[in-house]
Amino acid sequence: MTEKQDTRNSITEIYENFMSAFKSGDVETFTGLYTDDAQIFPPGNDLVSGKPAIRELAKAVKRMGIHEIEVKPERFEEYGTIAIVTGKNVMKGSDGSVLDTGKFVDVLKNEDGQWKLHKDIWNSNKPGE
Numbered sequence: 001m002t003e004k005q006d007t008r009n010s011i012t013e014i015y016e017n018f019m020s021a022f023k024s025g026d027v028e029t030f031t032g033l034y035t036d037d038a039q040i041f042p043p044g045n046d047l048v049s050g051k052p053a054i055r056e057l058a059k060a061v062k063r064m065g066i067h068e069i070e071v072k073p074e075r076f077e078e079y080g081t082i083a084i085v086t087g088k089n090v091m092k093g094s095d096g097s098v099l100d101t102g103k104f105v106d107v108l109k110n111e112d113g114q115w116k117l118h119k120d121i122w123n124s125n126k127p128g129e
Contacts, residue, residue, distance in 0.1 A: 008076050010115050011083060011108060015071045018117075022058065023068045031055045034117045035109055041121035043102075067094040071104070081110040082118075089122060101125045 014033055021030035031051050040048040040057060048057045073087040084107055091100040107119035 004076075004078060007078050007083060007115070011076060011085060012073065014108070014115055014117065015073055019069060019071055022062075025062060027055050027058050030058050034120075035111060038116070038118050038120070041119070043123045065093055066091045066099060068092040068096075083108040083110070083115065 017029065018033055021027075021033070031054050034051060034054050036051060038050070038054060040054060042048060042057065048054055068091070070090040070092070071087065072089065073085050075086045077084045084105065086105050087103065089102050089104055090098055091102075093099050102122050102124045104120070104122035106117055106121075108115050109118040110116075
């Protein structure tokens with residue numbers, strides 16, 4: 001297996017853990033997928049910086065009725081200890097209904113041999129959002 005394939009597999013696993021942890025409500029595992037100084041740029045909201053704020057954002061998103069987030073990475077680019085991933089996402093309610101669809105850009109950082117989410121931005125496909 002090539003180094004690029006190893007990176008892609010590692011990053012794909014992060015997204016699988018992201019989806020699983022969010023769906024199960026495991027906020028600690030979810031937050032652990034991010035670097036200590038990570039930033040999230042949610043649509044229509046202020047910048048979220050650091051793990052404590054990311055933990056609270058995850059709880060708030062759940063309270064909004066989003067039960068599941070499907071993340072579908074489509075393109076991977078690697079630049080040493082930085083990787084950029086773009087793709088699509090689907091947010092679902094507890095009954096499986098689609099609440100929103102969108103796209104994302106993530107910057108991941110390799111810290112001590114482990115890839116983590118470092119910058120996370122997404123937006124909705126809904127007009128005006």
